[in-house]
Amino acid sequence: MELEGKHALVTGGGSGIGLAIARALAARGAAVTITGRRQAALDAAAGDGIVGMSMDVRDEARVVETTAAAVEARGPIQICVANAGIAEGRALHKTDLDFWRDMMATNLDGAFLTIREALQSMRETDWGRVIAVSSVAGLRGLPGAACYTASKHGMVGLIRALSEDYIGKPITFNTLCPAYVDTDIVTRNTASISARAGVSADKARAMMVSANRHNRLIAPEEVAAAALWLVSDGSESVNGQAIEIAGGQI
Template identity: 60%
Template structure:
């Protein structure tokens, strides 16, 4: 229970990776605010340690008021996991400005707003952990998804830039870069690939599996474990890093 007394905010905390991280932090003693656009999804998974809060990271007013409400209820934020994001692909020729802005607004602008508001409260404390959920697409190009790739490269840049800005402060900033993880996103992407290519959904899924270097689908507990470690005292000098979890070197 080494995180007892700490308040964590996990965006996109109602499903998949975000929910696994939120539950892990709660197991370690933290009081965790889970956010998302759909309050009914959050309420379904809420427990005494997980507190649901409707918040849309693409809306500045929503993020500002959301952090104000969370802080008023549970105290300053000392752990923030910027996990909310979209994983959608579209080639350059088929991409319009609306699609580009949708991806960047969620994956990069949303993280910026999340971290800005979190640091307003974290900076009043003497300890903090900032984790952004990037992707293997943040360290290499992802075919057929240039907007997503750009957003995750930008997210890593934001994380590293903030780690330098706060280098003398008692906070760390790190990005986790997973490969394909067994989540509803993979199910949706498999269906999308199948519809576009004519292959079966199982064939599409295997295509994603093969993108992981060990040719195995990752599980959410692997990502949550990395986040929990980054919040531990053992990782107190890990700062400005990209933790790649993809079954091998990228």
């Protein structure tokens, strides 16, 4: 129970990667606050050290208020996992400004606001870990998804800059960059790819599976295991890294 006494904030924690990370942290003793837009999903995920608080990461006032309430209820945040995000592909010539702004507001602005507010209390402690869940699209261009790719590259840049700002201090900043993970996002994208490419749902899913170097979808628990390593003893010198979880070199 090496994380006992530490408070972790996980955005987008009601399902998928976020929930897997929240459960892994709670199993090691952390008090975990998960956030998301759907309170029902958060309530279903709560228990065993996990508490849900509704929060839209696009809403600055809400992020400020919810983070402060979480700190008041459970103490300073020492583990921050900026995971909330959306994934949708669209050709750039078909991308309107509303689509672009919503993607950036959720993926990039949301990470910025979450980390900024978590640091308010984390900076007052003697230990902290910040993890942003980006994507392999944060390290290379993803065909047909310029907006998504740009938002995920921005997350990697944000983390790299923060790691330099705090270098030598007891807070580390790292990014996890998974390829296609077996979550509801893949399920939703199956229909989207099928419609855009004019292929069957099975073919659309196979396209995502084959994009992973080991030709299978990644389990959310595999991403959670990487997050757990970054907050465990012995990871102190891992800082400013974008860690690929892709079944091979991308």
